[in-house]
Amino acid sequence: MGPPPEFATLRRLMEARMSKAGRREYVQVLRLLEIFDIDDLHVVVTKALQLGAVGLDAVKHLVLCQVEKRPPKLDLDVYPYLPRADVATTSAARYMSLLSRDAA
Template sequence: MIACGADVIARHPRSWEKEDYIYDPLHYLALIEQKTNALDQAAPLADWELPEAYIILRRLMEARMGKKGKREFVQVLRLLETFQIADVEAGIQSALDRGTIGFDAVKHLVLCRIERRPPRLDLTVYPYLPRAYVAVTSPSDYMALLSGGGL
C-alpha cells in the first residue's frame, strides 16, 4: 500500500520473489501521456492484455494523426482510470463502427453508453472523414428515369 498521510494512493499485491515487479499500468498513463514514445517500451505496459478493439483504434489513430494519434490513444487508455474496461471497449467499438476515430468521440460514446442516451457526434471535428455530397435532383432527370430514358 502506498499512502500520503491518511489517503491511500495505490494498493498492490506484494511479491516476495527476487527482482519481481508488480505494476498497475493505469498508474503510469499520465506520465506516458507526456512522453508518448515510451508507450512501446514502458515495462508497466508490457504485459497489459487489452481487447482487440484497443489495438485497432491505436493503429488507426497513429496512421491518421501520427504522434498526436499516439497521445490521443493514451488519453483513451486514461478513460480506464474512471470507467470500466467493458464500457470503454464498447465506446471504442462504437467509434470504430462510426468511423469517428478520436479521443473526444470515444469519450462521448462511453458517456452516452453509461447515461443510456443516444450519441450526438459533431462530425466537423473529424476533418479527415470523407464528406458525402448529395446534389439536388432535377425534376427532368427524375422524369427521364421514370419514362425509361437514360441521363
C-alpha cells in the same frame, strides 16, 4: 490480461492518421479506464471503429452517452480533416425519368 483486440485496431488507426499525436490520443483513450469500466469502453471502442469515428473526442463522447443512456450526436464540424459528403435532395421528376428510360 491486456485490452481487447479492438483497442489495438484503434491504436493503429489513430497512429496512422496522426502519428505522434495519434499515439498521445490513444494514451488518453486508455486513461478513460481510470474513470469508466473496461466493458463500457470496449463497447464504445468497437462502436467508434464501426462508425469510423477514430479519435479521442468521439470515444469520450460515445462512452459518456453509453453511461448516461442517451443517443450519441457526433458533430462532424469538429473533424475538418474528414471528407465532406455533398448529398443533394432527391428530385422525384428526375427519378421518374430514370424509371421510364429503364422501361423503354
